[in-house]
Amino acid sequence: MLADRNFRLQFFIPPDKSFLLAYWPNDQKSLPERLGVSLTLSAVLECRYQIRTAPGKGVGMFAMEDIAPGAIVARERPILVAPLMLSWDSIERDISSNMPEHVREAFFALHNCKPPSFARVHGIINTNAINIDDMPGQTDFGPYVAVLKDICRANHSCNPNAIYRWDFATFTGALHARRAIAAGEEVSISYIGAHMPYAERHERLRDKYFFVCKCPVCNLPPAARAEDDRARQELTFVRGLLEAGFYDEFAPDVPKQLAMAKMLEDASDCNVSTWRAVAGKLVRAYCTLGERAEAVKWARRAMEMTLVDTGTDGGWAAVVAAPENTDVWRSKVVDK
Numbered sequence: 623m624l625a626d627r628n629f630r631l632q633f634f635i636p637p638d639k640s641f642l643l644a645y646w647p648n649d650q651k652s653l654p655e656r657l658g659v660s661l662t663l664s665a666v667l668e669c670r671y672q673i674r675t676a677p678g679k680g681v682g683m684f685a686m687e688d689i690a691p692g693a694i695v696a697r698e699r700p701i702l703v704a705p706l707m708l709s710w711d712s713i714e715r716d717i718s719s720n721m722p723e724h725v726r727e728a729f730f731a732l733h734n735c736k737p738p739s740f741a742r743v744h745g746i747i748n749t750n751a752i753n754i755d756d757m758p759g760q761t762d763f764g765p766y767v768a769v770l771k772d773i774c775r776a777n778h779s780c781n782p783n784a785i786y787r788w789d790f791a792t793f794t795g796a797l798h799a800r801r802a803i804a805a806g807e808e809v810s811i812s813y814i815g816a817h818m819p820y821a822e823r824h825e826r827l828r829d830k831y832f833f834v835c836k837c838p839v840c841n842l843p844p845a846a847r848a849e850d851d852r853a854r855q856e857l858t859f860v861r862g863l864l865e866a867g868f869y870d871e872f873a874p875d876v877p878k879q880l881a882m883a884k885m886l887e888d889a890s891d892c893n894v895s896t897w898r899a900v901a902g903k904l905v906r907a908y909c910t911l912g913e914r915a916e917a918v919k920w921a922r923r924a925m926e927m928t929l930v931d932t933g934t935d936g937g938w939a940a941v942v943a944a945p946e947n948t949d950v951w952r953s954k955v956v957d958k
């Protein structure tokens with residue numbers, strides 16, 4: 623473990639009076655310099671939710687308006703960013719001495735699912751913090767995590783309607799809708815892999831977060847739960863084929879692709895490579911058949927899910943606008 627002195631504590635009070643306590647390697651550069659980020663943006667850049675009681679789960683996040691797939695539900699600046707290798711004692715000390723009281727109160731009001739044998743700060747960070755992947759220019763200091771005051775209130779669902787993404791350009795975390803979310807609906811994310819069967823999910827959530835999941839999928843009656851387990855297993859199988867490069871051999875035809883797409887829809891799966899494979903085949907098939915409306919429909923679906931997963935349209939917007947310009951459509955016209 624690296625000594626805490628290798629990190630320099632930095633804190634920022636942007637003009638909007640938000641507050642960020644961040645640890646960074648103890649070199650000359652400040653955090654904004656290193657990232658090229660001004661940190662002057664508003665702390666809560668998108669707020670289409672409210673935090674209120676979620677029966678049986680403590681509090682949770684609820685949509686205040688209808689939210690379209692891919693749209694941002696919440697965008698927020700973290701109140702704490704730290705490498706996990708730092709000692710809990712030193713984080714606790716810094717929170718006590720450097721965080722303004724109202725931010726400290728918000729931090730300590732966050733849920734702590736760990737037993738009392740865990741240091742309080744350890745418990746809160748382990749319950750709430752989200753990983754910040756690929757810290758620019760840093761490979762030596764292990765994973766960093768961020769604590770976000772509101773986004774950390776989003777509860778888990780085994781069929782979540784939102785996905786979390788970190789953005790270095792604004793130094794914010796955001797929740798994006800994986801599918802349409804209705805006003806008043808609870809906004810949920812997945813704390814664990816989505817494709818495990820019920821028993822495995824139950825065990826992971828119990829061991830890591832100390833709760834029994836009360837999401838709609840886990841409340842299904844036994845027969846429906848068994849069917850859900852089967853669908854997840856099939857999805858896992860397809861993912862395996864994709865990763866192994868065997869997907870083409872196993873699933874070349876349109877009915878199979880439509881069945882696959884339905885499976886992805888049912889699971890609100892927004893994994894970009896899965897959608898590229900499945901929707902790509904449907905779009906190609908419908909372009910070949912000259913069925914423009916269907917080609918556009920599936921290109922749009924792939925675009926929405928690619929936006930959710932990556933924040934870019936992945937080139938699908940051009941296909942939605944003009945499937946006639948795709949190579950496969952052109953070669954069809956030439957064939958005639």
Ligand SMILES: C[S@@+](CC[C@H](N)C(=O)[O-])C[C@H]1O[C@@H](n2cnc3c(N)ncnc32)[C@H](O)[C@@H]1O
Nearest residue numbers: 679680681733735775777778831833835836837
């Ligand atoms: C990161 S916190 C989420 C916000 C939390 N509900 C609160 O009141 O602050 C994680 C904790 O929320 C509760 N929780 C989250 N998802 C749940 C679910 N699907 N079923 C039951 N409890 C859940 C558990 O107590 C879990 O340890």
